[in-house]
Amino acid sequence: MTSKKYSEVNFYAILGIEIEADESTIRKAYRKKALECHPDKNPDNPKAAELFHELSKALEILTDKSARTAYDNVWKAKKAAELRNKQLDSKRQKLKADLEKREREFHNNLQSNKTFQTAHKSDEDILQEQIERLRREGSRLLEEEQAMLKEQLQKSLAEHMQQQNTNNSTYRLKIKWKSDKKDPLNGGYSQENILTYLKKYGDIIALVMSKKCGSALVEFKTLESAEMALAYEKGLVENPLHIEWITPPPSDIENQRKTTVTTTDYEDLVMRKLRQAEERKRIIEQLQKEDL
Structure with a gap:
């Protein structure tokens, strides 16, 4: 998933939270989901690494104020556009498509003209800039969360191995x-x-x-x-x-x-020992007869 496609991903849905969620809720949701889909815990699932990467990006973007604002602007605009599209009939859809085509052509003309290279930036462009900034600077919070996750996984693995050793030696x-x-x-x-x-x-x-x-x-x-x-x-x-x-x-x-x-266990054991003793006695007697 390249950064250009981040605007098409619903990070709130990936984390299972509402768009109004605060940072504490976001971090809590990340920890829960990350533990479930961590590649180390799902070695047979080829999609585990991809999902874990998306979770990490969700945490990185949604806990950075500027990046989250840019993402929310793009996501809200997309949702509004989807709603408008549903309300349009077929004729208006065609008119809309023609209008969007002209807008793209006009935008391309602006980009080709050096005089207008610094013109108005779209929400998509702003989001892209914020993602690039996070990539350059790194996310301190993401690093902290992943360090905690690694420590928790190692602790869980150590406890599991210790339990196995205890059970085996018991x-x-x-x-x-x-x-x-x-x-x-x-x-x-x-x-x-x-x-x-x-x-x-x-x-x-x-x-x-x-x-x-x-x-x-x-x-x-x-x-x-x-x-x-x-x-x-x-x-x-x-x-x-x-x-x-x-x-x-x-x-x-x-x-x-x-x-x-219990007493029943002991009685059963005594009976088994008696049967064992009788069997030994029978074998000894048989051997003595054969010697004769």
Whole structure:
């Protein structure tokens, strides 16, 4: 959008404000719209940059007294002309077109005559001069608003990333057990049997066995699953597991989730453990029979 076309753009409509709006209202509307359509927040929208540029121009022109006066004069004249056009019938439209043609020819003749080069300036010319002035001088207010917008976007992004990091670490647990470096059985634990112990509490995103003996990391899909495993899983009786948070959940989430671990949850867990014990007993008996 070149400066010559600014007179054809309704900056008030772009900002969603009335023509009588004061500077405070204009700045408030700009911040709201700019945050919504900023190119950094809309990387897949090719028109976001163009709209953001129009918003910036709207702020620049409408907060500069001289530029706004020139713009309003042009815009009001256009609206008045549109209203008059609607009231004209076809014959008068033709007469109007002829008249405008003669006016343009007369204006061109004036421009070609050096004596009249400094003659009366149109509203369009005045608006163009004001836009050129803003381009040369820059808009201090626009720079301030865009600096504030950039700071707000960066803060929003940082908060979002921090929240993501918090959420990811909330469901990760560290698992430890006794194991000698020379023990090929790693204290009786492998990735397979640890996974068997833990998956009954809920979906597991990842289970990583540490290169160091007697250590592993697990990430659960939900906070409830992680809390259940932390509270109830002991592993092998002869070599129990010790489970702890990698990063404890925020206190408000932890307090909220504590209320959801009910007696029913515990009873369900006990039943699962009993079924697990029965299954182990059945497998042992079967193995003993096969040995015989």
